[in-house]
Amino acid sequence: MNKKEKKPEFEKYEYSSAAVDLVIFSIINGELNVLLTKMKYKPFEGKLALPGGRIRVHESVDECAKREIKEKVGVKDIYIEQLYSFGDVKRDPSVRIISVSYLALVDSIDNIKLETTEKYEKIYWTPINKVSKLAYDHNKILKYALFRLKSKLIYTNIVCNLLPKKFSLSEMQKVHEIILGRKLDKRNFRKKVLTLDLIKEAGREVGVPHRPSKLYSFKTKKLMIIEMF
Amino acid sequence: MNKKEKKPEFEKYEYSSAAVDLVIFSIINGELNVLLTKMKYKPFEGKLALPGGRIRVHESVDECAKREIKEKVGVKDIYIEQLYSFGDVKRDPSVRIISVSYLALVDSIDNIKLETTEKYEKIYWTPINKVSKLAYDHNKILKYALFRLKSKLIYTNIVCNLLPKKFSLSEMQKVHEIILGRKLDKRNFRKKVLTLDLIKEAGREVGVPHRPSKLYSFKTKKLMIIEMF
DNA sequence: ATACTATGTGTATAGACAACACTAAGTAAT
Protein backbone atom coordinates (compact mmCIF):
# COMPACT_ATOMS: atom_id res chain seq x y z
CA MET A 1 0.00 0.00 0.00
CA ASN A 2 1.89 3.00 -1.26
CA LYS A 3 0.87 6.42 -0.03
CA LYS A 4 1.73 8.27 -3.21
CA GLU A 5 -0.27 5.90 -5.30
CA LYS A 6 -3.41 6.01 -3.14
CA LYS A 7 -3.57 9.66 -2.18
CA PRO A 8 -2.12 11.55 -5.08
CA GLU A 9 -2.77 15.01 -3.66
CA PHE A 10 -0.52 14.40 -0.67
CA GLU A 11 2.64 15.63 -2.28
CA LYS A 12 1.24 18.71 -3.98
CA TYR A 13 1.51 21.00 -0.96
CA GLU A 14 3.69 21.50 2.03
CA TYR A 15 1.83 20.57 5.22
CA SER A 16 1.89 21.52 8.85
CA SER A 17 2.93 19.79 12.04
CA ALA A 18 1.50 19.63 15.56
CA ALA A 19 2.52 20.12 19.16
CA VAL A 20 0.90 20.04 22.58
CA ASP A 21 0.86 22.98 25.01
CA LEU A 22 -0.09 22.51 28.63
CA VAL A 23 -1.93 24.82 30.99
CA ILE A 24 -1.26 23.25 34.37
CA PHE A 25 -3.11 24.87 37.25
CA SER A 26 -2.76 24.48 40.98
CA ILE A 27 -3.97 26.39 44.00
CA ILE A 28 -0.98 27.64 45.99
CA ASN A 29 -1.27 29.93 49.03
CA GLY A 30 -4.81 30.86 48.22
CA GLU A 31 -4.03 31.81 44.63
CA LEU A 32 -4.53 30.08 41.32
CA ASN A 33 -1.11 29.36 39.83
CA VAL A 34 -0.04 28.23 36.38
CA LEU A 35 3.16 26.41 35.49
CA LEU A 36 5.42 28.46 33.23
CA THR A 37 8.80 27.85 31.68
CA LYS A 38 11.58 30.20 30.73
CA MET A 39 12.72 29.44 27.21
CA LYS A 40 16.34 28.85 26.28
CA TYR A 41 16.25 29.35 22.54
CA LYS A 42 15.26 31.93 19.96
CA PRO A 43 12.96 33.38 18.87
CA PHE A 44 11.64 33.57 22.45
CA GLU A 45 14.92 33.28 24.35
CA GLY A 46 14.38 34.31 27.97
CA LYS A 47 10.63 34.67 27.55
CA LEU A 48 8.04 32.81 29.58
CA ALA A 49 5.84 30.22 27.93
CA LEU A 50 3.54 27.33 28.67
CA PRO A 51 5.33 24.00 28.76
CA GLY A 52 4.81 21.82 25.72
CA GLY A 53 6.44 19.89 22.94
CA ARG A 54 5.92 18.31 19.56
CA ILE A 55 3.76 15.27 19.07
CA ARG A 56 5.83 12.28 18.07
CA VAL A 57 4.70 9.93 15.41
CA HIS A 58 4.28 6.91 17.68
CA GLU A 59 2.20 8.59 20.40
CA SER A 60 -1.38 9.80 20.45
CA VAL A 61 -2.09 13.44 21.23
CA ASP A 62 -3.34 12.50 24.70
CA GLU A 63 -0.26 10.39 25.30
CA CYS A 64 1.94 13.29 24.27
CA ALA A 65 0.22 15.56 26.78
CA LYS A 66 0.68 12.96 29.53
CA ARG A 67 4.31 12.42 28.63
CA GLU A 68 4.97 16.15 28.75
CA ILE A 69 3.39 16.38 32.18
CA LYS A 70 5.36 13.42 33.40
CA GLU A 71 8.56 15.05 32.13
CA LYS A 72 7.84 18.43 33.68
CA VAL A 73 6.14 17.72 36.98
CA GLY A 74 6.95 14.05 37.42
CA VAL A 75 3.43 12.95 38.23
CA LYS A 76 0.89 10.97 36.35
CA ASP A 77 -2.76 10.29 37.15
CA ILE A 78 -3.66 13.95 37.35
CA TYR A 79 -6.69 15.44 35.68
CA ILE A 80 -6.12 16.29 32.04
CA GLU A 81 -8.46 17.53 29.34
CA GLN A 82 -8.01 18.72 25.79
CA LEU A 83 -8.95 22.37 25.29
CA TYR A 84 -8.64 23.65 21.76
CA SER A 85 -6.26 23.64 18.79
CA PHE A 86 -4.64 26.92 17.90
CA GLY A 87 -3.51 27.04 14.32
CA ASP A 88 -2.58 30.52 13.14
CA VAL A 89 0.15 30.39 10.55
CA LYS A 90 2.46 32.77 12.37
CA ARG A 91 1.79 31.69 15.96
CA ASP A 92 5.32 30.28 16.01
CA PRO A 93 7.48 32.63 13.97
CA SER A 94 10.12 30.02 13.20
CA VAL A 95 8.11 26.97 12.11
CA ARG A 96 4.56 26.22 11.09
CA ILE A 97 3.14 24.32 14.00
CA ILE A 98 -0.37 23.74 15.30
CA SER A 99 -0.81 23.70 19.06
CA VAL A 100 -3.27 21.29 20.66
CA SER A 101 -3.74 22.76 24.12
CA TYR A 102 -4.53 20.85 27.29
CA LEU A 103 -5.76 21.79 30.72
CA ALA A 104 -4.27 19.89 33.66
CA LEU A 105 -4.99 20.22 37.36
CA VAL A 106 -2.68 19.43 40.26
CA ASP A 107 -4.26 19.11 43.69
CA SER A 108 -1.11 19.68 45.73
CA ILE A 109 2.44 20.67 44.87
CA ASP A 110 3.92 18.74 47.79
CA ASN A 111 4.97 15.67 45.84
CA ILE A 112 6.05 17.57 42.78
CA LYS A 113 9.60 18.30 41.80
CA LEU A 114 9.80 20.47 38.73
CA GLU A 115 12.15 19.24 36.04
CA THR A 116 13.80 21.49 33.53
CA THR A 117 14.52 20.00 30.15
CA GLU A 118 16.94 20.79 27.41
CA LYS A 119 14.51 23.26 25.91
CA TYR A 120 13.71 25.24 29.06
CA GLU A 121 15.95 27.19 31.33
CA LYS A 122 13.65 27.22 34.34
CA ILE A 123 10.15 26.11 35.22
CA TYR A 124 8.03 27.55 38.02
CA TRP A 125 4.57 28.25 39.36
CA THR A 126 3.23 31.73 38.72
CA PRO A 127 0.08 33.28 40.19
CA ILE A 128 -2.43 33.83 37.44
CA ASN A 129 -2.73 37.56 37.99
CA LYS A 130 1.03 38.05 37.81
CA VAL A 131 1.34 36.53 34.35
CA SER A 132 2.48 39.09 31.80
CA LYS A 133 3.26 38.75 28.08
CA LEU A 134 4.06 35.16 27.18
CA ALA A 135 5.76 33.67 24.13
CA TYR A 136 3.80 32.55 21.05
CA ASP A 137 0.00 32.87 21.45
CA HIS A 138 0.21 31.48 24.95
CA ASN A 139 -1.69 34.33 26.59
CA LYS A 140 -4.64 33.40 24.40
CA ILE A 141 -4.32 29.74 25.36
CA LEU A 142 -4.09 30.58 29.04
CA LYS A 143 -7.13 32.83 28.81
CA TYR A 144 -9.11 30.08 27.17
CA ALA A 145 -7.99 27.52 29.78
CA LEU A 146 -9.13 29.82 32.53
CA PHE A 147 -12.47 30.29 30.85
CA ARG A 148 -12.89 26.53 30.54
CA LEU A 149 -11.92 25.94 34.16
CA LYS A 150 -14.43 28.53 35.35
CA SER A 151 -17.17 27.05 33.20
CA LYS A 152 -16.54 23.50 34.32
CA LEU A 153 -16.38 24.54 37.94
CA ILE A 154 -19.98 25.58 37.56
CA TYR A 155 -21.43 22.58 35.77
CA THR A 156 -19.19 19.67 36.84
CA ASN A 157 -17.41 18.24 39.87
CA ILE A 158 -13.99 19.20 38.43
CA VAL A 159 -13.05 20.94 41.68
CA CYS A 160 -12.21 17.51 43.14
CA ASN A 161 -8.94 17.66 41.19
CA LEU A 162 -7.83 20.79 43.01
CA LEU A 163 -8.58 19.58 46.54
CA PRO A 164 -6.69 17.19 48.81
CA LYS A 165 -8.22 13.81 49.61
CA LYS A 166 -9.87 15.21 52.72
CA PHE A 167 -11.07 18.78 52.83
CA SER A 168 -13.51 21.00 54.67
CA LEU A 169 -16.43 22.73 53.03
CA SER A 170 -14.72 26.04 53.74
CA GLU A 171 -11.66 24.94 51.79
CA MET A 172 -13.83 23.82 48.94
CA GLN A 173 -15.70 27.10 48.95
CA LYS A 174 -12.41 29.01 48.95
CA VAL A 175 -11.25 27.17 45.81
CA HIS A 176 -14.47 28.14 44.09
CA GLU A 177 -14.09 31.74 45.18
CA ILE A 178 -10.47 31.91 44.02
CA ILE A 179 -11.27 30.59 40.57
CA LEU A 180 -14.55 32.40 40.03
CA GLY A 181 -13.10 35.57 41.49
CA ARG A 182 -16.09 36.37 43.66
CA LYS A 183 -17.42 35.66 47.14
CA LEU A 184 -20.06 32.98 47.60
CA ASP A 185 -22.67 32.72 50.33
CA LYS A 186 -21.62 30.13 52.89
CA ARG A 187 -25.06 28.76 53.66
CA ASN A 188 -26.13 28.50 50.05
CA PHE A 189 -22.81 26.91 49.08
CA ARG A 190 -23.10 24.20 51.72
CA LYS A 191 -26.73 23.53 50.98
CA LYS A 192 -25.99 23.08 47.29
CA VAL A 193 -22.90 20.93 47.69
CA LEU A 194 -24.58 18.63 50.17
CA THR A 195 -27.70 18.14 48.08
CA LEU A 196 -25.51 17.14 45.11
CA ASP A 197 -24.50 14.04 47.02
CA LEU A 198 -20.95 13.97 45.62
CA ILE A 199 -19.05 13.91 48.87
CA LYS A 200 -19.07 11.88 52.08
CA GLU A 201 -17.95 12.69 55.59
CA ALA A 202 -14.35 11.80 56.43
CA GLY A 203 -13.61 12.73 60.03
CA ARG A 204 -12.81 16.04 61.68
CA GLU A 205 -10.00 18.52 61.59
CA VAL A 206 -7.65 18.37 64.61
CA GLY A 207 -5.27 20.82 66.31
CA VAL A 208 -6.73 24.03 64.95
CA PRO A 209 -7.22 26.96 67.35
CA HIS A 210 -10.94 27.17 66.70
CA ARG A 211 -13.94 24.96 66.18
CA PRO A 212 -12.70 22.02 64.08
CA SER A 213 -14.44 21.52 60.77
CA LYS A 214 -15.90 18.32 59.46
CA LEU A 215 -13.81 16.82 56.70
CA TYR A 216 -15.20 15.37 53.50
CA SER A 217 -13.95 13.38 50.55
CA PHE A 218 -15.34 12.89 47.06
CA LYS A 219 -17.24 9.67 46.47
CA THR A 220 -15.69 9.58 43.01
CA LYS A 221 -13.26 11.72 41.04
CA LYS A 222 -14.82 10.76 37.73
CA LEU A 223 -15.99 13.87 35.90
CA MET A 224 -19.73 14.34 36.34
CA ILE A 225 -21.99 16.89 34.70
CA ILE A 226 -23.84 18.67 37.49
CA GLU A 227 -25.17 22.15 37.93
CA MET A 228 -23.00 23.93 40.50
CA PHE A 229 -22.64 27.69 40.90
CA MET B 1 17.83 32.04 12.33
CA ASN B 2 18.43 28.36 11.85
CA LYS B 3 15.89 25.93 13.26
CA LYS B 4 18.36 23.17 14.03
CA GLU B 5 20.58 25.53 15.93
CA LYS B 6 17.80 27.01 18.07
CA LYS B 7 15.66 23.98 18.81
CA PRO B 8 18.02 21.04 18.94
CA GLU B 9 15.41 18.46 19.90
CA PHE B 10 13.48 18.98 16.69
CA GLU B 11 15.29 16.39 14.66
CA LYS B 12 15.49 13.64 17.26
CA TYR B 13 12.05 12.19 16.55
CA GLU B 14 9.66 11.74 13.71
CA TYR B 15 6.62 13.99 14.11
CA SER B 16 3.01 14.00 13.14
CA SER B 17 0.94 16.00 10.71
CA ALA B 18 -2.56 17.49 10.83
CA ALA B 19 -5.78 17.61 8.84
CA VAL B 20 -9.25 19.07 9.16
CA ASP B 21 -12.46 17.03 9.12
CA LEU B 22 -15.84 18.66 8.71
CA VAL B 23 -19.20 17.77 10.16
CA ILE B 24 -21.60 19.82 8.05
CA PHE B 25 -25.20 19.68 9.20
CA SER B 26 -28.38 20.86 7.57
CA ILE B 27 -32.05 20.27 8.14
CA ILE B 28 -33.59 18.63 5.05
CA ASN B 29 -37.20 17.41 4.89
CA GLY B 30 -37.62 17.53 8.62
CA GLU B 31 -34.49 15.53 9.30
CA LEU B 32 -31.00 16.42 10.43
CA ASN B 33 -28.58 15.57 7.61
CA VAL B 34 -24.81 15.39 7.50
CA LEU B 35 -22.62 15.75 4.42
CA LEU B 36 -20.71 12.56 3.61
CA THR B 37 -18.29 11.61 0.87
CA LYS B 38 -17.54 8.32 -0.77
CA MET B 39 -13.82 7.76 -0.84
CA LYS B 40 -11.88 6.88 -3.97
CA TYR B 41 -8.67 5.53 -2.55
CA LYS B 42 -7.41 2.88 -0.18
CA PRO B 43 -7.47 2.03 2.63
CA PHE B 44 -11.11 3.18 2.71
CA GLU B 45 -11.97 2.86 -0.99
CA GLY B 46 -15.74 2.97 -1.42
CA LYS B 47 -16.38 3.78 2.25
CA LEU B 48 -18.24 6.83 3.47
CA ALA B 49 -16.37 9.50 5.40
CA LEU B 50 -16.64 13.08 6.55
CA PRO B 51 -15.16 15.53 4.07
CA GLY B 52 -11.78 16.94 5.01
CA GLY B 53 -8.23 17.48 3.96
CA ARG B 54 -4.73 18.22 5.15
CA ILE B 55 -3.77 21.58 6.54
CA ARG B 56 -1.36 23.37 4.25
CA VAL B 57 1.59 25.21 5.58
CA HIS B 58 0.44 28.66 4.46
CA GLU B 59 -3.10 28.51 5.87
CA SER B 60 -4.41 28.62 9.43
CA VAL B 61 -6.50 25.74 10.72
CA ASP B 62 -9.65 27.87 10.49
CA GLU B 63 -8.76 28.91 6.96
CA CYS B 64 -8.29 25.29 6.01
CA ALA B 65 -11.74 24.42 7.31
CA LYS B 66 -13.25 27.33 5.36
CA ARG B 67 -11.40 26.36 2.20
CA GLU B 68 -12.61 22.77 2.47
CA ILE B 69 -16.19 23.96 2.86
CA LYS B 70 -15.82 26.31 -0.08
CA GLU B 71 -14.47 23.45 -2.17
CA LYS B 72 -17.20 20.99 -1.20
CA VAL B 73 -20.36 23.04 -0.90
CA GLY B 74 -19.33 26.20 -2.69
CA VAL B 75 -20.54 28.58 0.00
CA LYS B 76 -18.76 30.78 2.45
CA ASP B 77 -20.11 32.79 5.37
CA ILE B 78 -21.75 29.82 7.00
CA TYR B 79 -21.45 29.04 10.68
CA ILE B 80 -18.28 27.17 11.55
CA GLU B 81 -16.80 26.18 14.87
CA GLN B 82 -13.85 24.04 15.91
CA LEU B 83 -14.83 20.93 17.84
CA TYR B 84 -11.98 18.77 19.03
CA SER B 85 -8.72 17.26 17.83
CA PHE B 86 -8.60 13.51 17.45
CA GLY B 87 -5.11 12.14 17.65
CA ASP B 88 -4.98 8.39 18.03
CA VAL B 89 -1.92 6.93 16.38
CA LYS B 90 -3.83 4.46 14.25
CA ARG B 91 -6.89 6.55 13.40
CA ASP B 92 -5.64 6.67 9.83
CA PRO B 93 -4.07 3.30 9.09
CA SER B 94 -1.87 4.59 6.29
CA VAL B 95 -0.32 7.77 7.73
CA ARG B 96 0.02 9.38 11.13
CA ILE B 97 -2.32 12.31 11.01
CA ILE B 98 -4.15 14.34 13.63
CA SER B 99 -7.67 15.45 12.80
CA VAL B 100 -8.91 18.85 13.91
CA SER B 101 -12.67 18.53 13.57
CA TYR B 102 -15.10 21.33 12.77
CA LEU B 103 -18.84 21.72 13.01
CA ALA B 104 -20.52 23.69 10.21
CA LEU B 105 -24.18 24.55 9.74
CA VAL B 106 -26.00 25.23 6.49
CA ASP B 107 -29.39 26.91 6.73
CA SER B 108 -30.68 25.86 3.33
CA ILE B 109 -29.40 23.56 0.61
CA ASP B 110 -31.06 25.55 -2.17
CA ASN B 111 -28.00 27.52 -3.24
CA ILE B 112 -25.61 24.65 -2.76
CA LYS B 113 -24.11 22.56 -5.49
CA LEU B 114 -22.00 19.76 -4.16
CA GLU B 115 -18.56 19.42 -5.72
CA THR B 116 -16.63 16.23 -5.85
CA THR B 117 -12.88 16.51 -5.75
CA GLU B 118 -10.07 14.31 -6.87
CA LYS B 119 -10.12 12.49 -3.56
CA TYR B 120 -13.85 11.73 -3.40
CA GLU B 121 -16.05 9.78 -5.71
CA LYS B 122 -19.33 11.25 -4.57
CA ILE B 123 -20.61 13.62 -1.95
CA TYR B 124 -24.14 13.72 -0.58
CA TRP B 125 -26.43 14.56 2.31
CA THR B 126 -27.36 11.70 4.60
CA PRO B 127 -29.95 11.70 7.36
CA ILE B 128 -28.23 11.34 10.70
CA ASN B 129 -30.05 8.20 11.71
CA LYS B 130 -29.15 6.44 8.44
CA VAL B 131 -25.41 6.87 8.93
CA SER B 132 -23.67 3.52 9.38
CA LYS B 133 -19.99 2.65 9.79
CA LEU B 134 -17.77 5.44 8.47
CA ALA B 135 -14.10 5.45 7.56
CA TYR B 136 -11.39 6.35 10.11
CA ASP B 137 -12.75 7.43 13.51
CA HIS B 138 -15.43 9.50 11.83
CA ASN B 139 -18.33 7.96 13.72
CA LYS B 140 -16.72 9.24 16.90
CA ILE B 141 -16.30 12.70 15.39
CA LEU B 142 -19.89 12.76 14.18
CA LYS B 143 -21.15 11.68 17.58
CA TYR B 144 -19.20 14.44 19.26
CA ALA B 145 -20.46 17.03 16.75
CA LEU B 146 -24.00 16.01 17.45
CA PHE B 147 -23.42 16.28 21.17
CA ARG B 148 -21.97 19.75 20.72
CA LEU B 149 -24.84 20.86 18.52
CA LYS B 150 -27.40 19.65 21.05
CA SER B 151 -25.59 21.38 23.89
CA LYS B 152 -25.25 24.69 22.08
CA LEU B 153 -28.87 24.57 21.00
CA ILE B 154 -29.73 24.75 24.67
CA TYR B 155 -27.45 27.52 25.84
CA THR B 156 -26.88 29.65 22.74
CA ASN B 157 -28.74 31.14 19.77
CA ILE B 158 -26.94 28.76 17.36
CA VAL B 159 -30.26 27.66 15.85
CA CYS B 160 -30.24 30.86 13.77
CA ASN B 161 -27.75 29.14 11.46
CA LEU B 162 -30.20 26.39 10.61
CA LEU B 163 -33.18 28.62 9.85
CA PRO B 164 -33.99 30.73 6.78
CA LYS B 165 -33.93 34.53 7.10
CA LYS B 166 -37.63 34.58 7.93
CA PHE B 167 -39.24 31.78 9.86
CA SER B 168 -42.23 31.05 12.03
CA LEU B 169 -42.00 30.02 15.66
CA SER B 170 -43.39 26.63 14.68
CA GLU B 171 -40.51 26.10 12.25
CA MET B 172 -38.04 27.12 14.91
CA GLN B 173 -39.61 24.77 17.40
CA LYS B 174 -39.48 21.94 14.86
CA VAL B 175 -35.72 22.44 14.38
CA HIS B 176 -35.24 22.21 18.12
CA GLU B 177 -37.34 19.08 18.30
CA ILE B 178 -35.50 17.42 15.40
CA ILE B 179 -32.09 18.02 16.95
CA LEU B 180 -32.99 17.34 20.55
CA GLY B 181 -35.05 14.34 19.53
CA ARG B 182 -38.00 15.16 21.74
CA LYS B 183 -41.24 17.12 21.65
CA LEU B 184 -41.38 20.54 23.26
CA ASP B 185 -44.38 22.33 24.68
CA LYS B 186 -45.61 24.99 22.26
CA ARG B 187 -46.65 27.57 24.83
CA ASN B 188 -43.52 27.23 26.92
CA PHE B 189 -41.32 27.35 23.81
CA ARG B 190 -42.89 30.57 22.54
CA LYS B 191 -42.85 32.19 25.94
CA LYS B 192 -39.14 31.43 26.37
CA VAL B 193 -38.06 32.45 22.88
CA LEU B 194 -39.95 35.73 23.03
CA THR B 195 -38.62 36.71 26.44
CA LEU B 196 -35.05 36.14 25.17
CA ASP B 197 -35.51 39.12 22.85
CA LEU B 198 -33.39 37.63 20.06
CA ILE B 199 -35.88 37.86 17.25
CA LYS B 200 -38.09 40.51 15.71
CA GLU B 201 -41.30 40.29 13.74
CA ALA B 202 -40.93 40.10 9.96
CA GLY B 203 -44.35 39.93 8.34
CA ARG B 204 -46.77 37.06 7.86
CA GLU B 205 -46.87 33.86 5.94
CA VAL B 206 -49.02 33.96 2.76
CA GLY B 207 -50.83 31.38 0.63
CA VAL B 208 -51.02 28.59 3.17
CA PRO B 209 -54.31 26.69 3.56
CA HIS B 210 -54.69 27.57 7.22
CA ARG B 211 -54.18 30.46 9.59
CA PRO B 212 -50.96 32.19 8.46
CA SER B 213 -48.21 32.40 11.01
CA LYS B 214 -46.26 35.49 11.98
CA LEU B 215 -42.74 35.44 10.61
CA TYR B 216 -39.68 36.42 12.59
CA SER B 217 -36.00 37.06 11.92
CA PHE B 218 -33.01 37.10 14.22
CA LYS B 219 -31.83 40.51 15.35
CA THR B 220 -28.27 39.21 15.05
CA LYS B 221 -26.61 35.96 14.00
CA LYS B 222 -23.65 36.53 16.27
CA LEU B 223 -23.31 33.63 18.71
CA MET B 224 -24.76 34.56 22.09
CA ILE B 225 -24.67 32.61 25.32
CA ILE B 226 -28.24 32.29 26.51
CA GLU B 227 -30.15 29.71 28.46
CA MET B 228 -32.57 28.00 26.13
CA PHE B 229 -34.14 24.60 26.62
C1' DA C 1 -13.26 32.77 82.99
C1' DT C 2 -12.73 35.40 78.88
C1' DA C 3 -11.33 36.51 74.29
C1' DC C 4 -10.63 34.81 69.86
C1' DT C 5 -11.58 32.41 65.49
C1' DA C 6 -13.56 29.78 62.11
C1' DT C 7 -17.56 26.40 61.87
C1' DG C 8 -22.21 25.49 61.17
C1' DT C 9 -27.15 26.30 60.64
C1' DG C 10 -32.88 28.07 58.61
C1' DT C 11 -36.23 30.90 56.57
C1' DA C 12 -38.54 33.87 53.45
C1' DT C 13 -38.95 35.80 48.83
C1' DA C 14 -38.68 36.01 43.91
C1' DG C 15 -37.99 33.98 39.60
C1' DA C 16 -37.84 29.94 36.42
C1' DC C 17 -39.71 25.69 34.68
C1' DA C 18 -43.34 22.26 33.56
C1' DA C 19 -47.87 20.74 32.83
C1' DC C 20 -51.97 21.50 30.63
C1' DA C 21 -56.64 22.68 26.50
C1' DC C 22 -59.14 25.69 23.98
C1' DT C 23 -59.99 29.60 20.57
C1' DA C 24 -58.53 32.03 16.14
C1' DA C 25 -57.61 32.72 11.27
C1' DG C 26 -57.09 31.28 7.22
C1' DT C 27 -58.23 27.84 2.84
C1' DA C 28 -61.00 24.16 0.46
C1' DA C 29 -65.07 21.76 -0.58
C1' DT C 30 -69.95 21.60 -0.84
Place this chain on the structure above:
DNA sequence: ATTACTTAGTGTTGTCTATACACATAGTAT
Protein backbone atom coordinates in the same frame (compact mmCIF):
# COMPACT_ATOMS: atom_id res chain seq x y z
C1' DA D 1 -72.77 30.86 2.69
C1' DT D 2 -71.91 27.12 5.54
C1' DT D 3 -69.00 23.56 7.08
C1' DA D 4 -64.84 21.02 7.46
C1' DC D 5 -60.05 21.20 7.85
C1' DT D 6 -55.51 22.68 9.37
C1' DT D 7 -52.11 25.05 11.79
C1' DA D 8 -51.42 29.41 14.70
C1' DG D 9 -51.77 31.43 18.90
C1' DT D 10 -52.68 32.20 23.85
C1' DG D 11 -52.60 32.01 30.38
C1' DT D 12 -52.65 30.04 34.71
C1' DT D 13 -51.12 27.27 38.39
C1' DG D 14 -48.06 24.54 41.14
C1' DT D 15 -43.38 23.20 41.98
C1' DC D 16 -38.79 23.83 42.26
C1' DT D 17 -34.52 26.57 42.51
C1' DA D 18 -31.67 30.63 43.52
C1' DT D 19 -30.76 34.27 46.49
C1' DA D 20 -30.43 37.18 50.45
C1' DC D 21 -29.54 37.41 55.07
C1' DA D 22 -27.51 36.86 61.02
C1' DC D 23 -26.50 34.43 65.00
C1' DA D 24 -25.16 30.45 67.99
C1' DT D 25 -21.33 26.78 68.45
C1' DA D 26 -16.99 24.40 69.49
C1' DG D 27 -12.76 24.50 69.89
C1' DT D 28 -7.80 26.95 71.36
C1' DA D 29 -4.99 30.64 73.68
C1' DT D 30 -4.38 33.76 77.46
